[in-house]
Amino acid sequence: MKKIKISHVLIFAILLLGSVVMIGPLLWMVSTSLKDKTGVFQLPPQWIPNPIKWDAYQRLLELDTLGSGIKNTIIVSLTVTIIGTVTSSMAAFSFAKLKMPFKNLLFLVLLTAIMIPYPAVMIPQFMLFSKIGWVDTLLPLIIPGLFGNITMIFFLRQYLSNIPDSIIEAAKIDGAGYWKIFSNLIFPLIRPAVAAQFILWFMGAWNDYLAPLIYLNSPEKQTLQVVIANLNAAYAIQTDYPLIMAASVISLLPVLTVFIIFQKQIIESVAISGMKG
Template identity: 40%
Template sequence: MIRAAFATGRLRRVLVTALLWGVALLFLVPMLWMLSSSLKPNYQIFETPPRWLPRPPRWENYREALTILPFARYFINTAVIALLMIVGHLLSCTLIAYAFARLRAPGREALFVVLLATLMLPYPVTMVPLYVLFNRLGWINTVLPLVAPAFFGAAFYIFLLRQFFRGIPADFEDAARIDGANLLQILWRIMLPLALPALATVAIFTFQYAWNDFLAPLIYLQRPELYTLTLGLQFFRTTYTTNWAYLMAASLVTVLPVIILFFFAQKAFVEGIAVGGVNK
């Protein structure tokens, strides 16, 4: 009886593991194929049936693909935007979220509902009037339309940080207040050190968003020297439509920073996503 149960338990585990890895393989194939194609010489890329291993791998593809267009420049442009957005979100969202979490004021709950409602507002709805506004301000072909709004808070991160702040026991702050600390001191010395994991999540999500964003840069950055990586890659794709080896090499380099970040900060990624779905 016990042996049978053990046997079925083990059988079950083997089956589940096989299923898990079968599905995992499906998820991996596009990435492996991207890597394989990026290393193929041109005459091997259109081979049918397709072969997995480039013989021999042609590493020059990377150097060539990345120098045909100024990808280094695109890289810097994207990094600058991402960095400014991260600074903007960290500064604004912490302060706003702390107020929503801890300070009592008439109208607070109603405003929080407004905040949650704006979470559901799709970007395309305000796309046209925002363009008109930024055009009037003379901000087209600058990073300001992408970066400036970040300094005025972003609903999702305010929500995320507020949830986190509410989870921190109030005793710490009370003690500090008795010692005469003011709000900014409490925020800086007590809340922020405790909220580091949540702040990391905000920074990482903002980075990922800025790195992948396409529509907003497409609208506001029309001069090639201002292009971000996604714009550069799209430009590259329309110019070298059939050179798939170069395209795969460029794509891979474009996503590499996000992949590296993901491996180092998987926990922050996963927890940030989960917050919205469960706490509410």
């Protein structure tokens, strides 16, 4: 019993230390956004500003680029994830339950796309989108994702492997077509996994920085992450860290809220998708 208790204490201490390391910078970011320039460098540092100042958020809301950045990020994130989730679900259903020639080989070829680093295809993609006139528009960020996400297809295919084929065969006997089977039978069964993967994809699309940096030039077309990077470059020299941290807090709030609310679904989906019954 003593050994068990000591091990529990050690595990708790390690987890506590890890949580402090991960949560500490986030708390310091929020604290810095509520200070003025002089309060940032105050010694000893104040975790709870006294007094709390909202000046950084007021100045941030006066910037035109912030509003356009949030709007563009919402357009890209929601469009890609909503339509892409539907196409990914249909692709996963096809790979998992339909009888097609060479479907396993095709799925393996799609999986190899995960192994190719993005910098290897970055220049060819830019040249392609440049020739068709999509540079400095949101189209390069939206159109490729509409055809699905291979990571989501993989997890949904694993999830579908736990569903018996007899259910689909029974629906066929009753005269249901593939679209009716997918929309009325399969999609409701995989809804928890779809919701979890949708959330993860939305978080990735919201935080995407490299692709918008490559394709977007005009300030009014840039997404929120690029806007924050530009603020960092412009105001870091002036040591205006409260403004930079306030922008980071605004960018973090949506994805943090989504993760806190749906963390149970995310963990369950990943756990179930890794099991094959």
